[in-house]
Amino acid sequence: MFSKINYKKTFTTVTNVRPARSHLNAVTPFLPRSVCVLAATLFTLAPNAWSQELPSTALSPDAGFYGFDDNVPEVLTTTRLRQPKVRVPGSTTVIDGDMIRDLGVMSLAEIFRLVPGMVVTAVGSDQPVVTYHGTVHYEQRRMQVLVDGRTAYRTTLADMDWQSLPVALEMIERVEVARGPNSAAYGINAFLGTINFITRDPADTAGVELRTVRGSRQYMRTFASVGDASSDYDWRVAYEKRQSDGFDYAVKYNNETGQVEQNSYHNGHDMNLVNYDSRLNLNSGFNAEFRAGVVDGINEEDQLEDGELNAQENPDIDVRDLRFQTKLNFTPSSDHFYHLQVSYESFKRHQRWRILQPSSVLTCLDNGTPLVANPGTCFDPSTAPFTALVNADIEDSRLEFELQDTRIFNPDLKLVSGIGYREDTYTSETYFSGTGHDYQSRVFANLEYTPIHWLTLNAGGNWERTTTTHDDYFSPRLAANFVLNSHHALRFVYSEAVRTPDSYEQSPDYGYTLRDIAPSQFSVYDGIRADTTDLLEDPATSTLGQKLDAERIVSREISYFGQFPLDDGMFQLEVRAFDDNMRDMISGFISFDTWNIDNNVAIDQQGFEVEAQLQFPGTTLRTTYGYLDQDGWYTGPSDVSQKVQDKAVSLMRRLSARHSGSVAAIQELPYNLKFSSAMYWANNINDTLSQRIDFRLAKTFYMPRVTGQLAMTVQHYVNDEPVLRTDNNIKDPNQFYVEAGLRF
């Protein structure tokens, strides 16, 4: 019989709810659990997703919801807590991988020309250097560099090797640069800033990608990746080859003619990198990431530039790096997740070359006569010459554990906390005369609290103990973000940070061991060691053996971040004003014949930086500008000459650009063409000016099952003068690159 509807019927008695077909892994971050359950249940409720206005009592109480874990690209690096930019306690530049590729960036270091306040150049035999607010020259000692949360910075030598960094340009999802001290989140070394490369998730790179780029100065980069994604296992294997001849020529002073001449320059590189990235989804609340990689290649070093002890051949560096990383991600609920990360990296640098010296050197070394103090005796050219093989081999490794816990008490109160432990091991006959270890332990936390909708407070800190100084340090950060209309924020940030000296600065035992000595009449000296103490040019002022203290910075920031939706576009602006006080800065020379580093410089710096982006349909315009006013003075022992004091101060300023910036434009054109142009400049880099304009035109082919791309890039160097160093010379001001890629 037809049943007449009872319109008074209440829903509370309804029991005929279809059972859930499957769990929905909703991704909405931090939604109230009830809403998320509703969402999940509505999916399971009906295949056509009738979702409106249904009574909540009709929902299955056990519908699955597993919350947002670590995926939506909020700013991650600054506090380790995923935060929208209006809540981040500090200026953070985020550069999308697509922008990097669209602008025709050819190497990892060049990315940072897009970051306000950063300077990119090259030292030595075309060794890229990236710095934020200077204070470095060769070794990049004061920035933390991470790849997917794993430290890529070489701690034992306090340096970054950008040539061998295992990140392919094609695999960059985005790069986050937290500008300003960030020790509160990442500990020592995050002194002036933190760079975090976030690579593409293996779940997002299923399929095959191929790309090759060829260009001037024998530039060649080939990339290939293959991977797959499924509900329980995502993986990717990627190979990259990087090759370049480096700068075209160096200069050499000809003693006979008195002229400066062009000299061949052996400063290229040839690297092969293989990376494996995977994630095993064991269940909805637990997944395990595993990454591994190997780097093998040659980094060319010029014998005149980098060969010590009268090198007779180019002291090329044989590179062999290994890395393993496991991260176990636990998501017990949408408001509580934690991870345990274990990573191991080993860096091997084998560098060997033959030297030529008069045999009087051997005699002096054997009887303990200081070489530099007795040049006539020890470097007697009338004695028979000998050759010997020396090395600057070093192998260092880092084993790191990290446990990080994130709790979302409510949308306005979030806490991230964790502990970390790191063991650094270094082995080098030349730099350490054996093997050594350093250990670090730390505890960190950051609390984000939004007491009222227009105010977000962040309080964070990092306590750390290291055996390099046998001391412990606390680095705090406090910030207040005044938020207007969810699109604008005015931030006030106070932070402190430290940098402890690295193992090499603190505990060197520097000396070359002479082997394979020829002719055979000198083979009796085989294995004799030339210590740096034998060759110091000024032993009286040497600080070798002195213990160094930590460097300290106090930073204050006022910054503004705003988004302005336009009728037909979007404008985004970030302005940062800063005032930094750095004390006990370690400056001086750290080389075989000169060792006078000390906590001897203080620096006060102020400035401001602007980052703006305007987007219209098919058009992106972006500009950055940084102004830096840096004032340094000597604070070390007064018993050294004024020249030494001035040098110590000037060394800290060699890469401090007073004005720097970039302007970039990306324009989509008909026929799937895309044009881009970028201009980069930085002045006062060691009294030189860097200016370059890039142009790129790309044509993309969208075929049914394949996307292909052809592109050409031109880099135009505006000035003829080499940047930073007289050896950084490029003959043709126009450098050309062509590339072809496929994805299917």
Next chain:
Amino acid sequence: MRRTFGILCNNRYLRIGAPAWLALILGLVMMTQGPTAAAQETPSRTVYIAGSGNAALDQHVLDLFQTAFGPDTELQTISDEQATLIDRAPIITIGPKAFSHIRQTNRDASVLAFLVQKSFIQKYTEEYPGQISAVFYDVPLLRQALAGKAILPHASRIAILASPESVGVYEPLLDQLPAFDLQARVFVVDSMDRLIPTLVRALSYGDFLLASHDESIYNPRTIKHILLTAYRRNRIVIGPSQAYVKAGSLASGYAPFQEMADVAAQLIGQFFETGRLPPPTYPQDYRISLNRQVARSLNIPLPDANEITRFINDALAQHGRDEDE
């Protein structure tokens, strides 16, 4: 051995004993006379409702129908087998399964399909005009695309994933978009193992991903993967429904149930006047559902839902409405 008789009910053969069988015959006799008898009383019209099987949903829809139809119309629920006995009175089916069952049991009935997508019902409405009509549940794709444009004013390219079977559905949209300074490209997912590779290619093209009611691509098993991949690439996802917005899609248009119920009442009203059902239609008024948490995470300033709706209506008024509407 005891003989049993049965009827096909919701695809299940129900065994009925002899006493029940007799009762059933009696009941059917009463029922066949029921509508006639009912027509002599108030309410004067009877509309039969075939439910979806989801009691909460059916009850909710029936409540809305009652409001929309008013007191002059009697709403009666029927089972599949009861539908075989209905001659001229209209049947409203809730959801595609109910429609399919009714079509199987009574091919002569006049049926108004409710809560069905255009792609599902189109072949029936075209083949049996006047007898079969529908109130479309899905939102016109052009409206969804314009919602994306309202949120991302600088967007100019839209990526669409389609299965080989559904690729033709997007042809009208591709033709309409240039008038709104938009263009779209359809990326065909040949098989499920090609979903992510195709999605990655699509995201490299589009400023946002326009999700549709193509269940072979967007379903509870795939949606998390699609959303996360899109968001990691800093691309938003628009559509296909309110439920997906709650799951993580940034925005979607939707027609309120009451609006759809009102349209259904209008169509049935015309049926009672003419004896024929009017052509199927989309509701006229839509709302926008937004996921503000996702917008905050992606640093996207989100306009008010009413502003987005106004933008869409203005754009459609200026450049011509979706031909489907």
